[in-house]
Amino acid sequence: MTAPGARGREAVMAYSGGTIDRASNQRTDPAFLGATLAAPGARLIPMWQDRCVVSGEPAVPAILAAAGAGAGAILEAAAETVFLGLDDDGGVFAADLSPLEESRAVELAGGDRALDVRGFVGTLRPPEAALLGYARGMLYWNRHQRYCGTCGSRTSSGHGGHLRSCQNPQCARLHFPKVEPAVIMLVESSRPPRRCLLARHRGSAPDGFSTLAGFVDVSESLEDAVRREVAEETGVVVETVTYLASQGWPFPSGLMVGFRATAVTEEITVDAEEVIEARWFTRGQLRELAASRGRLGREDSIGRYLLHSWLAETR
Numbered sequence: 606m607t608a609p610g611a612r613g614r615e616a617v618m619a620y621s622g623g624t625i626d627r628a629s630n631q632r633t634d635p636a637f638l639g640a641t642l643a644a645p646g647a648r649l650i651p652m653w654q655d656r657c658v659v660s661g662e663p664a665v666p667a668i669l670a671a672a673g674a675g676a677g678a679i680l681e682a683a684a685e686t687v688f689l690g691l692d693d694d695g696g697v698f699a700a701d702l703s704p705l706e707e708s709r710a711v712e713l714a715g716g717d718r719a720l721d722v723r724g725f726v727g728t729l730r731p732p733e734a735a736l737l738g739y740a741r742g743m744l745y746w747n748r749h750q751r752y753c754g755t756c757g758s759r760t761s762s763g764h765g766g767h768l769r770s771c772q773n774p775q776c777a778r779l780h781f782p783k784v785e786p787a788v789i790m791l792v793e794s795s796r797p798p799r800r801c802l803l804a805r806h807r808g809s810a811p812d813g814f815s816t817l818a819g820f821v822d823v824s825e826s827l828e829d830a831v832r833r834e835v836a837e838e839t840g841v842v843v844e845t846v847t848y849l850a851s852q853g854w855p856f857p858s859g860l861m862v863g864f865r866a867t868a869v870t871e872e873i874t875v876d877a878e879e880v881i882e883a884r885w886f887t888r889g890q891l892r893e894l895a896a897s898r899g900r901l902g903r904e905d906s907i908g909r910y911l912l913h914s915w916l917a918e919t920r
């Protein structure tokens with residue numbers, strides 16, 4: 606089950622709240638990495654083009670003993686092997702089999718198909734979903750950072766896959782994994798009855814209303830991004846913006862930052878580019894929408910958390 610759990614008063618979203626020790630101080634040491642990979646408890650998560658290799662129904666992801674039969678062939682075939690961290694049994698690594706044919710990658714990893722973690726997250730325990738999301742994000746970044754963005758030379762992997770260094774000695778730029786922040790917000794009316802502002806985006810179903818969201822611009826605060834996105838997409842002016850929760854979103858490299866925002870105007874003017882309709886919903890109307898659609902937001906999304914936490918309030 607991937608519904609938000611809790612760490613104290615903190616809401617924990619799907620793909621977040623992993624329990625692995627990332628051992629970021631140790632992964633800079635090649636001797637540590639070599640010994641960890643060679644130790645009996647080390648495991649390997651093979652992936653193919655952002656997908657897990659899985660078998661059975663419900664899907665069980667392939668996680669192999671790094672010292673076991675077949676793991677050597679995976680390590681040899683992998684374009685990149687990334688150190689994810691340590692758990693109670695030892696080191697956990699992710700191996701990228703993307704250059705192979707899909708069928709060959711699946712066969713090598715002992716699975717029966719390749720499946721994105723979003724396709725079976727509902728059957729995973731939260732720490733498993735967090736680990737597979739982390740593996741997906743790290744392999745994606747390595748695969749898309751093979752060349753230096755400054756001089757175009759090849760880069761090489763370091764720090765267990767958490768650093769890529771330009772191989773051109775004149776440049777020698779260091780590249781670190783990038784995270785792209787996006788804001789997602791539940792906008793609430795300031796006057797009673799309390800209502801929330803939801804929007805329907807281009808291509809969505811006639812009742813496909815969801816929370817507003819958007820990427821953070823360069824040199825923009827998260828709060829300003831909330832105000833700008835709401836104004837651009839709906840014409841509504843918001844003032845108070847309060848942080849609620851965040852979610853690592855490795856699809857491919859996002860960080861969703863969730864807010865509650867209070868509107869000081871209510872008139873809606875949609876931009877008609879991204880948003881084709883926006884509407885204010887009372888809690889009763891939102892419950893009706895949830896009942897007619899059978900759900901409110903995708904199971905693994907922070908948008909669902911924002912909506913459900915608002916519905917749970919009574920003021």
Ligand SMILES: [Zn+2]
Nearest residue numbers: 753756771776
């Ligand atoms: Zn360079």
